[in-house]
Amino acid sequence: MTKQDSIFPRGQKLPTEWFTGDAFLHLLVTKDKNHEFSAGAVTFEPGARTHWHTHPKGQALIVIEGQGFYQEKGAEARVIKKGDVVNIPENSVHWHGASATSKMVHIAITNYKDDVQVTWLNPVTDEEFEKVNHL
Amino acid sequence: MTKQDSIFPRGQKLPTEWFTGDAFLHLLVTKDKNHEFSAGAVTFEPGARTHWHTHPKGQALIVIEGQGFYQEKGAEARVIKKGDVVNIPENSVHWHGASATSKMVHIAITNYKDDVQVTWLNPVTDEEFEKVNHL
Numbered sequence: 001m002t003k004q005d006s007i008f009p010r011g012q013k014l015p016t017e018w019f020t021g022d023a024f025l026h027l028l029v030t031k032d033k034n035h036e037f038s039a040g041a042v043t044f045e046p047g048a049r050t051h052w053h054t055h056p057k058g059q060a061l062i063v064i065e066g067q068g069f070y071q072e073k074g075a076e077a078r079v080i081k082k083g084d085v086v087n088i089p090e091n092s093v094h095w096h097g098a099s100a101t102s103k104m105v106h107i108a109i110t111n112y113k114d115d116v117q118v119t120w121l122n123p124v125t126d127e128e129f130e131k132v133n134h135l
Numbered sequence: 136m137t138k139q140d141s142i143f144p145r146g147q148k149l150p151t152e153w154f155t156g157d158a159f160l161h162l163l164v165t166k167d168k169n170h171e172f173s174a175g176a177v178t179f180e181p182g183a184r185t186h187w188h189t190h191p192k193g194q195a196l197i198v199i200e201g202q203g204f205y206q207e208k209g210a211e212a213r214v215i216k217k218g219d220v221v222n223i224p225e226n227s228v229h230w231h232g233a234s235a236t237s238k239m240v241h242i243a244i245t246n247y248k249d250d251v252q253v254t255w256l257n258p259v260t261d262e263e264f265e266k267v268n269h270l
Contacts, residue, residue, distance in 0.1 A: 007199050007218050028220050034193030034246050036171045058169030062242070064142050064199065083142050085163050107197070109244065111169050 006105065007064060008041040018120045020129075021048030023097070031112055038117070039109045044068060049097025049129065052121040054090075057111035061086040061096060068104030069132050070096045077132035080104070095124045100133040141240065142199060143176040153255045155264075156183030158232070166247055173252070174244045179203060184232020184264065187256040189225075191248035196221040196231060196241045203239030204267050205231045212267035215239070230259045235268040 011026030022045040029039040041064070052073065061070070067081035073093035080086060080096070081104075088094060090113075098104040110117045146161030157180040164174040176199070187208065196205070202216035208228035215221060215231070216239075223229060225248075233239040245252045 009218075028197055029195045029222065029244065032222075034225055035195065035244075036246075037244075039195065039197070039244065060164045060170065060174065062163055062174070083144075087164065087167075090169055107242070109164065109170075109172075109174065111171075 006043075008105075010043050011041070014042070018051050018053070019048065020051070020097075020123055021045060023048040023050070028107070037109050037111045039107060041105060041107050044098035044104045046098050046101055046103055047129075049124050050095045051123045052093055052095050054093055054119045054121070055088060055110060056090055056113035056116050056119070058090045059088040059111065059117075060109045061088065062107040062109070063104060064107060065105035066098065066103040068096065068098040068102065070094065071132060080106075093121065097124070100129070100135060141178075143240075145178050146176070149177070153186050153188070154183065155186070155232075155258055156180060158183040158185070163242065172244050172246045174242060176240060176242050179233035179239045181233050181236055181238055182264075184259050185230045186258045187228055187230050189228055189254045189256070190223060190245060191225055191251050191254070192246035193225045194223040194246065194252075195244045196223065197244070198239060198241045200240035201233065201238040203231065203233040203237065205229065206267060215241075228256065232259070232264075235264070235270060 008026045010024040014023040024043040026041040063084045069077045070080050070086050071077035143161045145159040149158040159178040161176040198219045204212045205221050206212035
């Protein structure tokens with residue numbers, strides 16, 4: 001990969017309990033008396049992705065670098081790239097991440113329902129990931 | 136100016152009723168049943184800035200390109216640049232914008248209090264703007 005002039009530091013590595021591969025979080029905005037969400041820049045190195053998961057009150061993704069995928073359970077994966085926005089509905093089983101060959105960075109704005117932002121499910125298997133990458 | 140590989144299109148010109156100079160909005164996320172905010176990328180060409188204003192439930196700014204200023208009434212202006220985040224409290228009189236010589240692009244995440252996001256006040260005068268630019 002060529003050196004890139006990323007906007008944000010890569011931040012903290014995200015736990016393998018919920019992410020496959022090398023994914024990182026740089027926190028930008030935390031929930032407070034005004035914000036009913038948190039926001040962070042998530043960097044997915046090539047091949048990295050979330051596990052399948054849901055958000056009880058939805059999430060917005062704003063892709064700021066590279067490209068990758070967003071897939072809702074039972075639907076075709078959507079290629080998402082720099083400049084794209086994804087509005088993820090509540091309780092929809094989905095995953096997002098880099099492609100096999102490209103890094104992706106997105107800002108995630110994640111709403112809270114009471115104190116819950118996310119429910120984690122199974123990993124996206126290599127077979128599932130290879131299928132959307134047409135490998 | 137050199138050509139820049141901006142993430143988002145520049146979008147719609149913002150009205151001179153509330154902005155000085157050439158400022159533009161590319162809307163990213165609108166309020167809906169999940170999001171209690173809207174989010175947009177705001178481009179300020181050099182010299183462009185908001186009028187003084189307040190937000191009834193605060194706003195978060197995430198600077199993604201260039202540099203400019205954020206100033207709360209009665210306080211020194213703060214230089215803000217690519218990668219910086221500003222958490223603007225509710226009902227604080229403030230402005231933000233480019234510097235005299237540099238463009239700035241920020242994502243603004245603006246909360247709603249009932250149906251209100253912003254109350255507009257007076258323009259930032261040329262004298263006020265020149266002072267923070269040390270012109």
